Amino acid sequence: MNWVSDHLDDLLAVSLDHLGLALLPVLAGLLISLPLGWVASRWRLARRILVPVTGILYAIPSLALFVMMPLLIGTQILDPVNVQAVLTIYTVSLLVRSIADTLDAVPESVLAAASALGYRPIGRFFAVELPLAVPVLIAGLRVAAVMNMSLVAVGQLIGVGGLGFFLIDGVQRGNYASIVSGIVAIVVLALVVDRLLALAGWSLTPWARTGKGARR
Secondary structure, eight states: OHHHHHTHHHHHHHHHHHHHHHHHHHHHHHHHHHHHHHHHHHOHHHHHHHHHHHHHHHHSOHHHHHHHHHHHHOOOTTOHHHHHHHHHHHHHHHHHHHHHHHHHTSOHHHHHHHHHTTOOHHHHIIIIIHHHHHHHHHHHHHHHHHHHHHHHHHGGGGTOOTTHHHHHHHHHHTOHHHHHHHHHHHHHHHHHHHHHHHHHHHHHOHHHHHHHHHHO
């Protein structure tokens, strides 16, 4: 506890850096995944290409991608963009299939009713299909956010890793207080972000709450 109190300011500052490294890729991945998932849901050929390719990307080890990213996008090895780019790829790989499957599951009667009201495909997507996909989107974002909180620490092996600094530094110095503090901070951040996303999903789906209340 003495070590924690002595380094509390450092822990808080690095925790903010950790959040930025982990959450910006979640937002970027969502913005990329939405059009890709929509395209995959509308054209069978696109689905046959996009879903397997994004799935394969998830299977690539994170450390390998961290090392390769400067060669692929021309950044410096210690640039935080390398970590964020890799985590964006993983977020996309998690979300594209879920979005495509969810959009495919929207009943044809609902789509026909929206079209009858004058919605064009893009307008129908934002007004009808996307709101219905919110529960699945939130579930995917929760998985991606928690995953990114963990993987950011791996980035410390190339010098960019937020709270991973306390893990690596603790191992090198034999300082178990540093290691435990880093782990606890990562877990706490992951739990807080997960709860906030769950709350966002709850607030964005009032019809789901009404349905549950009616069944009770």
